Amino acid sequence: MSLDFNDETFRNDFTFKNSPKAIKRFPFPFPEDSYMYSVNMEPHVPGPKGSVFEHMFDVDEHYVAEMRDRAQVLADDPLRCQSLPHMELAGWDLLELIMESKARDYPQWFELHKNGNHWHWINRPLQIEQKFTFMDPTTLPCGPMEYITRQTQGDFTLQDQRDENLWVEAGMVTTQADWSLDFDIGMNFHQWHAPVPKAHEMGVFDRALKFLLKLQHGAPVRRFNWTMTVDPLLDTSPENYPKWGPGKTTMTPETIGSRQHLRVELQTLHRLPRSNAIAFPIRCYLIRFEELVTVPKWGRRLHRVIRDIPDELATYKGFLRNKPLMVDYLAQFDDGAPTSPGFWAD
Amino acid sequence: MSVGAPKIPVVVTEVVQVNDLIKRFRFQRRDGDAMPTFSGGAHVVVEMDDHGTRRMNPYSLMSAPSDTSGYEISVRRDDVGRGGSLYMHTHVQPGMEMVLSHPVNLFPLDNRAKKHLMIAGGIGITPFVAQMAQLQAMGGRFELHYSMRSPALGAYAQVLKAHYDDRVHLYYDEEKQFIDLKNLLKGQPLGTHLYVCGPKGMIAWVRATATEMGWPALSVHSEEFLAPPVGKAFEVQLAASGKTITVAPNQSLLEAMEANGVEAPYLCRGGACGQCETEVHRCDGHIDHNDHWLTDEQKASNTKIMPCVSRFAGAALVIDR
Numbered sequence: 063m064s065l066d067f068n069d070e071t072f073r074n075d076f077t078f079k080n081s082p083k084a085i086k087r088f089p090f091p092f093p094e095d096s097y098m099y100s101v102n103m104e105p106h107v108p109g110p111k112g113s114v115f116e117h118m119f120d121v122d123e124h125y126v127a128e129m130r131d132r133a134q135v136l137a138d139d140p141l142r143c144q145s146l147p148h149m150e151l152a153g154w155d156l157l158e159l160i161m162e163s164k165a166r167d168y169p170q171w172f173e174l175h176k177n178g179n180h181w182h183w184i185n186r187p188l189q190i191e192q193k194f195t196f197m198d199p200t201t202l203p204c205g206p207m208e209y210i211t212r213q214t215q216g217d218f219t220l221q222d223q224r225d226e227n228l229w230v231e232a233g234m235v236t237t238q239a240d241w242s243l244d245f246d247i248g249m250n251f252h253q254w255h256a257p258v259p260k261a262h263e264m265g266v267f268d269r270a271l272k273f274l275l276k277l278q279h280g281a282p283v284r285r286f287n288w289t290m291t292v293d294p295l296l297d298t299s300p301e302n303y304p305k306w307g308p309g310k311t312t313m314t315p316e317t318i319g320s321r322q323h324l325r326v327e328l329q330t331l332h333r334l335p336r337s338n339a340i341a342f343p344i345r346c347y348l349i350r351f352e353e354l355v356t357v358p359k360w361g362r363r364l365h366r367v368i369r370d371i372p373d374e375l376a377t378y379k380g381f382l383r384n385k386p387l388m389v390d391y392l393a394q395f396d397d398g399a400p401t402s403p404g405f406w407a408d
Numbered sequence: 409m410s411v412g413a414p415k416i417p418v419v420v421t422e423v424v425q426v427n428d429l430i431k432r433f434r435f436q437r438r439d440g441d442a443m444p445t446f447s448g449g450a451h452v453v454v455e456m457d458d459h460g461t462r463r464m465n466p467y468s469l470m471s472a473p474s475d476t477s478g479y480e481i482s483v484r485r486d487d488v489g490r491g492g493s494l495y496m497h498t499h500v501q502p503g504m505e506m507v508l509s510h511p512v513n514l515f516p517l518d519n520r521a522k523k524h525l526m527i528a529g530g531i532g533i534t535p536f537v538a539q540m541a542q543l544q545a546m547g548g549r550f551e552l553h554y555s556m557r558s559p560a561l562g563a564y565a566q567v568l569k570a571h572y573d574d575r576v577h578l579y580y581d582e583e584k585q586f587i588d589l590k591n592l593l594k595g596q597p598l599g600t601h602l603y604v605c606g607p608k609g610m611i612a613w614v615r616a617t618a619t620e621m622g623w624p625a626l627s628v629h630s631e632e633f634l635a636p637p638v639g640k641a642f643e644v645q646l647a648a649s650g651k652t653i654t655v656a657p658n659q660s661l662l663e664a665m666e667a668n669g670v671e672a673p674y675l676c677r678g679g680a681c682g683q684c685e686t687e688v689h690r691c692d693g694h695i696d697h698n699d700h701w702l703t704d705e706q707k708a709s710n711t712k713i714m715p716c717v718s719r720f721a722g723a724a725l726v727i728d729r
């Protein structure tokens with residue numbers, strides 16, 4: 063493996079870790095000292111150099127290891143990747159979007175050469191070279207969505223748009239925070255979001271849906287979500303709960319710094335050109351508490367956010383049980399000093 | 409555009425007189441890059457500088473979606489309208505630089521359909537031309553029924569017939585040929601979706617007939633952009649920006665806001681998409697709700713207005729922009 067990518071695991075011995083560079087660019091999700099659920103979408107335009115927003119699809123030091131983990135999840139459970147037949151066109155749209163973005167943004171790692179519909183794709187980190195005919199699925203080893211998302215970090219769902227609603231009808235989901243593609247496939251926007259507490263009363267999903275139905279090609283948007291994960295486990299799916307759920311009960315004041323991770327999802331939404339579907343990449347970033355508190359502002363702020371979060375939300379996010387342990391641990395890093403606005407490290 | 413997709417600077421590369429009423433325009437990017445791919449049924453908004461008046465008219469894309477070297481639209485000349493189509497017909501020449509919006513599709517195909525049944529009237533043929541090209545490339549099943557006044561005014565009829573053969577059926581009013589809609593709808597396989605684009609009366613007729621015959625509302629699709637109607641000048645107060653503006657007789661409220669430096673959201677500029685919906689703070693008078701978006705109750709209550717097509721007469725109108 064080249065120097066650009068970590069040799070690490072997200073299971074068994076859990077050797078995953080963030081380099082100082084990766085810590086510095088971590089997408090810390092709290093712009094202020096408290097947290098409220100919101101749909102706060104903003105244009106997904108290029109952000110500062112080196113940040114996770116610099117490019118359309120961020121490729122970082124965990125790339126190769128994450129793709130290896132995905133291949134294992136799929137080998138154990140092929141239903142983590144599904145696509146209803148009418149979504150194949152959206153799969154091609156997604157393949158094109160990702161290949162073009164990566165070849166443009168990371169020419170040292172990816173190349174795409176086109177001669178009409180004859181395409182030639184080179185992925186150096188994963189040592190893949192593929193010649194294929196665009197829009198002809200028989201020229202790829204699997205469907206277009208599966209092909210490209212086996213080479214792209216983050217989960218993906220593809221939403222068909224019809225009847226003034228969005229329908230989750232294809233996806234590659236192996237790094238999810240406790241939700242299931244097999245369960246959600248075929249659902250519309252409201253059914254899919256039903257479990258979020260309070261959000262319905264606030265009407266946030268009606269407004270979000272209205273906004274997304276008008277999402278334009280060429281104008282992607284993004285938002286953050288976050289939760290907590292014990293051990294750097296990418297695959298915290300409901301199907302696998304027996305494997306990861308009990309970990310929560312073994313946490314101690316001694317282990318919380320090294321085992322507790324803040325899990326941040328960078329969610330982006332892209333209108334796809336040929337299919338008029340919407341692609342929804344959900345990119346997961348993990349950071350252990352020990353790593354996070356090396357940025358003093360984040361240590362202070364995370365303490366305040368977790369301390370003040372309503373139990374209802376902590377329950378929904380699955381960390382109520384360990385909340386007191388977290389607050390105690392984080393309190394050591396909060397001297398009460400004011401924090402600067404915004405989420406960037408000082 | 410308020411939703412953020414970048415505009416496309418283009419040059420006109422071709423202007424073709426298709427018949428007495430219709431001209432076709434081809435645009436390519438000024439920087440020589442490829443155009444964004446689009447899906448059949450999408451439109452672009454063409455910006456025109458009509459002697460100091462900024463006009464922005466939506467037109468369906470009719471070139472093949474796979475052709476990213478350029479976009480093509482067809483414009484029917486409207487001699488009594490506000491002038492956008494006249495401007496296109498009389499002023500736009502090859503070599504001219506113009507600006508297009510990014511394509512938006514408000515009339516997409518339902519990709520689950522087992523078959524696509526298309527009904528076109530007159531210039532309403534244009535979105536279908538792109539959709540058929542897309543379906544042809546993907547091996548989709550479709551059938552077009554295209555009605556027009558006469559062979560002389562039937563744009564693209566012969567080309568489409570030659571290309572798609574028995575999947576294209578032509579009807580000429582002057583020769584007393586009419587679509588036998590009832591029988592047509594009766595003979596369709598399960599899972600067929602019906603699409604209609606054409607004059608108002610035709611859309612209403614197709615929709616009513618389909619409903620009457622028990623077609624599910626969700627498998628019937630239509631697209632009708634209205635041209636913003638002309639009317640008397642009126643004044644509007646914009647509460648959020650603190651301006652009072654006058655809307656000229658041949659201008660829409662949306663255009664008047666833009667001319668006064670107030671950027672308001674839009675997608676279709678024809679009363680169909682809902683994007684420009686605006687809260688009304690006070691209405692002392694009468695709003696002419698010309699859109700297809702608001703419900704009858706909303707229209708009656710005068711609490712919302714669609715600035716792209718609706719007008720006002722009375723003492724005072726205050727809106728949230």
Ligand code: FES
Nearest residue numbers: 677681682684716
């Ligand atoms: S812009 Fe579409 S309804 Fe006004």
